[in-house]
Amino acid sequence: MSVHPEAQNGAAHVPRETTLSDADHGAGAGAVPTEDLEDHVNAGTTDTGVASELPWTPIAEEAERATKVLHPEDLRLPRPRRRRVLTVANQKGGVGKTTSAVNLAAALALHGLKVVVIDLDPQGNASTALGVEHRSGTPSVYEVLLGEISLADAAAVSNQSDNLLCVPATIDLAGAEIELVSMVARESRLKEALTSEALDELSPDYVFIDCPPSLGLLTVNAMVAAQEVLIPIQCEYYALEGLSQLLRNIELVQSHLNPSLEITTILLTMYDGRTKLADQVTAEVRGHFGDTALRTVIPRSVKVSEAPGFGQTVLTYDPGSRGAMSYLDAAKEIAERGARRETS
Numbered sequence: 001m002s003v004h005p006e007a008q009n010g011a012a013h014v015p016r017e018t019t020l021s022d023a024d025h026g027a028g029a030g031a032v033p034t035e036d037l038e039d040h041v042n043a044g045t046t047d048t049g050v051a052s053e054l055p056w057t058p059i060a061e062e063a064e065r066a067t068k069v070l071h072p073e074d075l076r077l078p079r080p081r082r083r084r085v086l087t088v089a090n091q092k093g094g095v096g097k098t099t100s101a102v103n104l105a106a107a108l109a110l111h112g113l114k115v116v117v118i119d120l121d122p123q124g125n126a127s128t129a130l131g132v133e134h135r136s137g138t139p140s141v142y143e144v145l146l147g148e149i150s151l152a153d154a155a156a157v158s159n160q161s162d163n164l165l166c167v168p169a170t171i172d173l174a175g176a177e178i179e180l181v182s183m184v185a186r187e188s189r190l191k192e193a194l195t196s197e198a199l200d201e202l203s204p205d206y207v208f209i210d211c212p213p214s215l216g217l218l219t220v221n222a223m224v225a226a227q228e229v230l231i232p233i234q235c236e237y238y239a240l241e242g243l244s245q246l247l248r249n250i251e252l253v254q255s256h257l258n259p260s261l262e263i264t265t266i267l268l269t270m271y272d273g274r275t276k277l278a279d280q281v282t283a284e285v286r287g288h289f290g291d292t293a294l295r296t297v298i299p300r301s302v303k304v305s306e307a308p309g310f311g312q313t314v315l316t317y318d319p320g321s322r323g324a325m326s327y328l329d330a331a332k333e334i335a336e337r338g339a340r341r342e343t344s
């Protein structure tokens with residue numbers, strides 16, 4: 001696997017990176033609580049072209065970013081020729097699987113693409129973030145896995161965008177891991193539900209499957225049903241621990257159940273530019289995965305973590321925030337890389 005040029009010097013491409021020296025120059029040390037710095041200090045130019053020629057002010061900058069995020073006419077994302085189904089997986093808990101699935105989905109949907117998020121985690125966090133009902137008894141992915149209802153029967157339109165649908169997870173899914181064990185074709189229940197005909201009813205360009213933090217049957221079902229795996233990796237100690245187990249499982253699925261499965265995307269999350277550790281992890285991940293790792297890195301951002309509490313993604317909760325902008329940048333990279341792969 002080739003090493004991304006940036007891996008060699010260990011530099012991370014972090015749009016609007018925050019460092020303590022930025023803070024010292026830009027906002028005055030101590031003027032802003034440190035955890036909020038990333039939403040207030042020096043932004044610079046981003047992939048999506050937000051570069052101000054006006055004198056820098058935090059409010060002007062935020063307004064400009066919000067305009068980019070919310071005005072699709074300014075940014076065209078290529079529509080894939082073939083529907084893309086991505087499984088968002090990492091058995092490590094709390095690394096940003098759900099946050100990445102819903103925010104990438106919202107970014108693509110706000111820019112005109114049709115997206116379905118399948119919440120395959122009994123915690124139902126993706127359903128919450130997309131503002132979709134997921135009380136017990138709601139038609140959900142559980143009944144879809146049992147073959148009782150179709151994907152379209154369970155899909156609900158998110159309050160974020162008419163282009164964004166979510167197949168919710170209810171607490172009923174918690175028993176599925178065990179119930180699936182005795183079922184026929186237990187690893188391919190989701191794949192059977194995601195037939196071309198079933199998907200045609202919803203006609204998505206992208207499907208994101210949000211996995212639980214385990215390598216159990218739900219995650220295996222997600223890997224069997226998808227063509228691509230997106231692995232979010234948190235920029236912190238032990239980031240790579242357990243990853244070899246995930247990679248082994250992916251290989252097993254590739255050799256026995258789904259030969260067309262490919263790890264296409266690694267996304268570094270919760271990057272904190274004030275720490276050396278974040279750069280070390282970034283360099284290490286790029287060293288391992290080369291340019292499978294997106295150039296865009298998601299910064300640690302208070303706004304990103306607040307958004308689900310309001311039943312929203314950061315794209316609508318605070319479109320001018322750096323978190324929103326970086327998820328838009330990451331979505332753009334995913335869309336453009338896909339388009340390049342289609343033509344190569």
Ligand SMILES: Nc1ncnc2c1ncn2[C@@H]1O[C@H](COP(=O)(O)OP(=O)(O)OP(=O)(O)O)[C@@H](O)[C@H]1O
Pocket residue numbers: 092093094095096097098099100121123125211212213269270271298299300301302304305306323
């Ligand atoms: N970029 C970010 N900045 C700040 N907080 C974040 C960011 N990304 C995620 N978080 C927060 O970190 C926590 C874990 O994120 P998330 O739920 O997306 O991880 P997960 O991998 O889906 O977790 P689980 O394994 O439990 O499903 C959440 O509280 C979320 O709000």
Ligand SMILES: [Mg+2]
Pocket residue numbers: 097098099121125210211212
């Ligand atoms: Mg999750």
